[in-house]
Amino acid sequence: xSRVLRLxxxxxxxxxxxxxxxxGLSSWLGRAPDLVWRAPRAAVLVSAAVLxxxxxxxxxxxxxxxxxxxxxxxVRASRTSWRGKERWAADLPAVxxxxxxxxxxxxxxxxxxxxxxxxKVDSVDIMIVFDLxxxxxxxxxxxxxxxxxxxxxxxxxxxxxxDRIGLVVxxxxxxxxxxxxxxxxxxxxxxxxxxxxxxxxxGTAIGDGLALxxxxxxxxxxxxxVVILLSDGDSNTVARFNxxxxxxxxxxxKIKVYTVLVGAENGDLFNGMSVNPDNLRAIATATGGEFFRxxxxxxxxxxxxxxxxxxxxxxxEVKERKLxxxxxxxxxxxxLALLGLEAVLAATWLRRLP
Numbered sequence: 001x002s003r004v005l006r007l008x009x010x011x012x013x014x015x016x017x018x019x020x021x022x023x024g025l026s027s028w029l030g031r032a033p034d035l036v037w038r039a040p041r042a043a044v045l046v047s048a049a050v051l052x053x054x055x056x057x058x059x060x061x062x063x064x065x066x067x068x069x070x071x072x073x074x075v076r077a078s079r080t081s082w083r084g085k086e087r088w089a090a091d092l093p094a095v096x097x098x099x100x101x102x103x104x105x106x107x108x109x110x111x112x113x114x115x116x117x118x119x120k121v122d123s124v125d126i127m128i129v130f131d132l133x134x135x136x137x138x139x140x141x142x143x144x145x146x147x148x149x150x151x152x153x154x155x156x157x158x159x160x161x162x163d164r165i166g167l168v169v170x171x172x173x174x175x176x177x178x179x180x181x182x183x184x185x186x187x188x189x190x191x192x193x194x195x196x197x198x199x200x201x202x203g204t205a206i207g208d209g210l211a212l213x214x215x216x217x218x219x220x221x222x223x224x225x226v227v228i229l230l231s232d233g234d235s236n237t238v239a240r241f242n243x244x245x246x247x248x249x250x251x252x253x254k255i256k257v258y259t260v261l262v263g264a265e266n267g268d269l270f271n272g273m274s275v276n277p278d279n280l281r282a283i284a285t286a287t288g289g290e291f292f293r294x295x296x297x298x299x300x301x302x303x304x305x306x307x308x309x310x311x312x313x314x315x316x317e318v319k320e321r322k323l324x325x326x327x328x329x330x331x332x333x334x335x336l337a338l339l340g341l342e343a344v345l346a347a348t349w350l351r352r353l354p
Contacts, residue, residue: 034321038110093342100338107331115324121162122313125180125222127213128153131231131262132196133171133204145262149230150191152300157188160308162318166216169194172203174212180220182318206231206279210246210257217255224311226289227257228304231280243279247286256289258307260300 130149157165161184167177175198178190210227217225227250241249250257259280281291292303 034114036112036114038112093346096338096342100335103331103335107328111327113324114321116319116321118317118319121316121318123162123164123316124224124311124313125164125217125220127166127168127216127227129168129209129213129227129229132169132199134196145232146196148297148300149262150194152297152304153191154188156304157184168209168213169199170205170209172200172205174205174208175199176212179216207241207243207246211241214249214253214255222314225255226311227255228307229257229259230262232262243283247283250287257283257287258289259284259291260303261293
């Protein structure tokens, strides 16, 4: 019986110490902000180290014991001491080491808490429809058309963080890149990452891009629901929705479409095709929006500012989730404390005689 107890007592100690700690941590997290594990994969590597440590601890227990005393009189004298009678105390440093490794495992996963706050803002709903056809690489602006459009759109997002903004990209096909969101940081990064070729690039399906944006605005309850279309030419591919049909749908939904022609007036597209503002102007007129020509980056910015100034905002409650606290430091401190305790015990209370 005593042998069995000596084998299992370290793990009983882990359970006795760990259970209240786990319950207390769970209770605290229930009242605390949202918990996120930022690097769970790193914890896998540390877990492997913990497992190796446990296996090494098990192998150590089965080694042949060496005499810890230089004289047999010391052995007899030790029977009256706590260390002599409670030989299992020699396993305490190993248990502390395992607990320290477990704490480091949790620290490696980088636990973080986030706090959610609510605030009221004046907001509008805007879907940006972005042309990613091959012609957007043309260099008739100080920067190529795509780069200039990205810079202006990112600046617009940064200046209007209270608005819900979504993103549709199109070339031969249309694709929803981001639904309506208040998360300006994520949206700005998505715009920055846009590249020619993200969508099938041989074509310009303006109608499909508009239809997809309108579908996102259909359930919006905002007073102002608008689409800002950025393109540099005509629709020149077979699309599910032609431009006029998409414009009529927007008109029926009372959604204004503001169109921005990206490129200089005398700019040439690929295959000798020049920019054609008539199609974009017709879409804007049919929906009650406006047409803008972006001959340079400043006119681009001015057009976006004029659009936003015309929109009536809706009072909304916005939830914001911000980093509250990094918790890994506490688990690193716990691991260091356990290792320090092990070193102190090994040098004093559990010190072996030479």
